[in-house]
Amino acid sequence: MKLISKTLLYYLLISLPLLVFAGLFSYFLIKAELRDGTDETLVSEKINAEKLIRSVKPISTIYLSSDSLSNIRVVNKPKMETRLYDTLIYDLEENENISARILRSHFTVDKINYQITVVKTTMEEEELLEGILTTFTLIVGFLIFAFIIVNWLLSKILWKPFYNTLSQLNKYDIKNHEHYHFKHEKTTEFNQLNDALNKMIDKIYSDYVQQKEFTENASHEMQTPLAVVKANLSLLMQSPNLKEDEMDRLQTIENTIKKLSSLNKALILLSKIENNQFNDTETVNIKTITSRITNNYADVIQSKNINLELKLNDDLFVKMNTVLAEILITNLLQNAIRHNEDNGLISIELKDNQLSVSNTGVPLNIPEEHLFMRFKKDDASKDSLGLGLSIVNGIIKLYGFKINYSHSNSLHRFKVLFKKDLL
Amino acid sequence: MKILLIEDEPDLRKSIKQYLHQEGYVVESAADFVKATEKAGVYDYDCILVDITLPKGSGLDIVKQLKDKGSKAGIIIISAKNSSTDKIKGLDLGADDYLAKPFDLAELNSRIKALIRRRNFDGNKSIIVNEITIVPEQRQVSVKGEAVTLTAKEYDLLMFFVSNKNRVVSKNSIAEHLWGDDSDQMDSHDFIYVHLRNLRKKLMDKGCNDYVQTIYGIGYNFKID
Structure with missing residues (x-):
C-alpha cells in the first residue's frame, strides 16, 4: 500500500468517528438552541397576550394568529402553572403533521380566568438532521479532497528527495x-x-x-x-x-x-x-583460437583414443581478452577430454555466434545446476580440480555471453553464445 | 658462468643455489633490493634471476637499473604473481624471460641454459652430446652426422633432457615444460610416454645410444657418462 493511501486511511479512521460525534453534538446543540429561541418567542408572545387581556379585558375568545392556533379563551378552570410542550399539528393545507411548540398559561384579571395558548411551528427534526448530514458530508468530502491534493503536492515536493534516494538505491x-x-x-x-x-x-x-x-x-x-x-x-x-x-x-x-x-x-x-x-579487450577470432587449441591437444585426444569432429565453418569475431578467450575454449575442451570414455567422441562446432562442444561420457551424477559451481564435481573425477567450468562461467558472465548445457543422444553438450563484434 | 640470484625467501634461495651449483654455475645471492643493487652494480653476471616482490623495493626496478647501465646479463624474472601485466612490464623493461612460482628447478635450469645459449652468439652455436648434435637456432638434430626429423614436442623433450642431463627429471616437470599452464588440468603422463617412446626410437634408429633411464616412480634421467 502506498504511503499516501495509508495516510489517507488512517486519516479517515480517525476523522470519521470524530465527524460523526461532532455531527451528533451539533445536532443536539442546534436543536436545544432552536428550542430556547422558540421558547423565548412564546414567552414574549404570552406577555403580549397578558398585556392585551389587561387592556381589553375580553369576554370571549380572541385569536392571536390567522390560523387561530394562538388564542386567548375565557375559561372557568382554576389557575394552572404555565406549561411548554411539543406537539404535532395537522396542517390541512400541506396535509401532514407538523411539529409545533405550545405555551399554555392561565391569567386572571378581575376574577375572570383566561387561558392563553401561543403556538409556534418548529423545524422538523428530519430536516435538521438532513441539513447537518449534508453539511458534514460536504465537509468530509472536501477534507479528503483537500487531503489528497495536499499529500500529492507534499509527496511531489517534500518527499522528492526520498523517492530520488529510493530510485538510486534500486539501481545500486x-x-x-x-x-x-x-x-x-x-x-x-x-x-x-x-x-x-x-x-x-x-x-x-x-x-x-x-x-x-x-x-x-x-x-x-x-x-x-x-x-x-x-x-x-x-x-x-x-x-x-x-x-x-x-x-x-x-x-x-x-x-x-x-x-x-x-x-x-x-x-x-x-x-x-x-x-x-583482464580489462584489455581486443577483437579475437574464435575460429582461429579454437583450431589452434584443438591442434595443441591433438595428441592428447589421440592418446585417449577419442575421435575429434571439428566443424569450424565461419569466422567469429568477438570483443574480449585474448587470454580469456583461450582459457574459455581450453577449459571446455579439457572438460570434454577428461569426462570422455575410451573410443569416445568430441564434436566441436562453430556456427554463427555459437560454439558447441559435445562429448560422449557417462551421464552426470551431480545436479545440472551444480555444473558451474566451484568444487562441485563428479565423484569419479578425482583428478579434476572442480574449477574448470566455474572459470568458464566466470568468463561468460564477465562478457555477458550465455552458456547452456544439454544432454541428448548420450552426448554432453555445452553451447556458448557469443556476442558478435560487428566490426 | 656466474649467476646472481635475487630472492628474499631463504629456503628457496638455498635450494635454487644448490641446484644451480650442481650444474657447475657460480651462484651469488642477494636477499633484498639494496644488496641486490649493490652486487649487480659492482660485478658482472652472465645471468640474473630476480624476484619481483622484494624487501625494500621492486625487482622490476633492478631490471630497469641493469638495462640503464647497459648490463649484458641475461635476466629472468621469477615471481609469485603470474600476472600478465607484470610479465609484460618486465619483458618491456628488457628482461629475457619470466617464470611464475612455483616453478620446477629443472625448468629454471633449462631456461637459464637457453638464455645463455642465445646470449653467446660468438660461442659455439651447436650443442654436442656424444654422438648427438643439436643446432638450437635451426632446431636441428643429428646423430653421427645424420639428420633426425623430430616433431616439435620431441625436440623440446630432447632439449629438456640435454639441459638437465645426468639429473632426475620428474614426469610432472616434463609435462610442464612441454605443455606450460595447460598441463595443470591434464593427466599428461600417458602421452609424455608416447613422445618419449617416439624420440627414443628415432634416435636409436640412427645408431644412437639409449641415454634415457627410467627412474622408477618418478621420471627419467638422461645419463651421459
Missing part, C-alpha cells in the same frame, strides 16, 4: 560503486538517511573488495612456500640410492604439490576474472 550495483553517492539534502531526516546509506554502501563495498582480494592474496602468498617445497623435492630426487618405496612417496608428494599449485593458479585466475582484472 556494487561493481560500479564509484558512481553512487547519495546527495546532501536540506531536509534533516532525508539528509540523515542519505548519510546513513552512504556509510552503509561504503562499508559494504570495502568488505566486498577485501573479500575479493582475499582469495587472490591468499593464493599469491601460497606460491612461494609451494616453490620451496617443489625445489627441495627436485633436489631430493637427485639423491642416489633411493629405495622404491621412497621414490613412490616422492612421486606422491610431487603430484600433490602439482595439484595444489594448479588449484592455486585456478583460484587466482578465477578471482582475477571476477575482479575484472
Whole structure:
C-alpha cells in the first residue's frame, strides 16, 4: 500500500468517528438552541397576550394568529402553572403533521380566568438532521479532497528527495560503486538517511573488495612456500640410492604439490576474472583460437583414443581478452577430454555466434545446476580440480555471453553464445 | 658462468643455489633490493634471476637499473604473481624471460641454459652430446652426422633432457615444460610416454645410444657418462 493511501486511511479512521460525534453534538446543540429561541418567542408572545387581556379585558375568545392556533379563551378552570410542550399539528393545507411548540398559561384579571395558548411551528427534526448530514458530508468530502491534493503536492515536493534516494538505491550495483553517492539534502531526516546509506554502501563495498582480494592474496602468498617445497623435492630426487618405496612417496608428494599449485593458479585466475582484472579487450577470432587449441591437444585426444569432429565453418569475431578467450575454449575442451570414455567422441562446432562442444561420457551424477559451481564435481573425477567450468562461467558472465548445457543422444553438450563484434 | 640470484625467501634461495651449483654455475645471492643493487652494480653476471616482490623495493626496478647501465646479463624474472601485466612490464623493461612460482628447478635450469645459449652468439652455436648434435637456432638434430626429423614436442623433450642431463627429471616437470599452464588440468603422463617412446626410437634408429633411464616412480634421467 502506498504511503499516501495509508495516510489517507488512517486519516479517515480517525476523522470519521470524530465527524460523526461532532455531527451528533451539533445536532443536539442546534436543536436545544432552536428550542430556547422558540421558547423565548412564546414567552414574549404570552406577555403580549397578558398585556392585551389587561387592556381589553375580553369576554370571549380572541385569536392571536390567522390560523387561530394562538388564542386567548375565557375559561372557568382554576389557575394552572404555565406549561411548554411539543406537539404535532395537522396542517390541512400541506396535509401532514407538523411539529409545533405550545405555551399554555392561565391569567386572571378581575376574577375572570383566561387561558392563553401561543403556538409556534418548529423545524422538523428530519430536516435538521438532513441539513447537518449534508453539511458534514460536504465537509468530509472536501477534507479528503483537500487531503489528497495536499499529500500529492507534499509527496511531489517534500518527499522528492526520498523517492530520488529510493530510485538510486534500486539501481545500486556494487561493481560500479564509484558512481553512487547519495546527495546532501536540506531536509534533516532525508539528509540523515542519505548519510546513513552512504556509510552503509561504503562499508559494504570495502568488505566486498577485501573479500575479493582475499582469495587472490591468499593464493599469491601460497606460491612461494609451494616453490620451496617443489625445489627441495627436485633436489631430493637427485639423491642416489633411493629405495622404491621412497621414490613412490616422492612421486606422491610431487603430484600433490602439482595439484595444489594448479588449484592455486585456478583460484587466482578465477578471482582475477571476477575482479575484472583482464580489462584489455581486443577483437579475437574464435575460429582461429579454437583450431589452434584443438591442434595443441591433438595428441592428447589421440592418446585417449577419442575421435575429434571439428566443424569450424565461419569466422567469429568477438570483443574480449585474448587470454580469456583461450582459457574459455581450453577449459571446455579439457572438460570434454577428461569426462570422455575410451573410443569416445568430441564434436566441436562453430556456427554463427555459437560454439558447441559435445562429448560422449557417462551421464552426470551431480545436479545440472551444480555444473558451474566451484568444487562441485563428479565423484569419479578425482583428478579434476572442480574449477574448470566455474572459470568458464566466470568468463561468460564477465562478457555477458550465455552458456547452456544439454544432454541428448548420450552426448554432453555445452553451447556458448557469443556476442558478435560487428566490426 | 656466474649467476646472481635475487630472492628474499631463504629456503628457496638455498635450494635454487644448490641446484644451480650442481650444474657447475657460480651462484651469488642477494636477499633484498639494496644488496641486490649493490652486487649487480659492482660485478658482472652472465645471468640474473630476480624476484619481483622484494624487501625494500621492486625487482622490476633492478631490471630497469641493469638495462640503464647497459648490463649484458641475461635476466629472468621469477615471481609469485603470474600476472600478465607484470610479465609484460618486465619483458618491456628488457628482461629475457619470466617464470611464475612455483616453478620446477629443472625448468629454471633449462631456461637459464637457453638464455645463455642465445646470449653467446660468438660461442659455439651447436650443442654436442656424444654422438648427438643439436643446432638450437635451426632446431636441428643429428646423430653421427645424420639428420633426425623430430616433431616439435620431441625436440623440446630432447632439449629438456640435454639441459638437465645426468639429473632426475620428474614426469610432472616434463609435462610442464612441454605443455606450460595447460598441463595443470591434464593427466599428461600417458602421452609424455608416447613422445618419449617416439624420440627414443628415432634416435636409436640412427645408431644412437639409449641415454634415457627410467627412474622408477618418478621420471627419467638422461645419463651421459
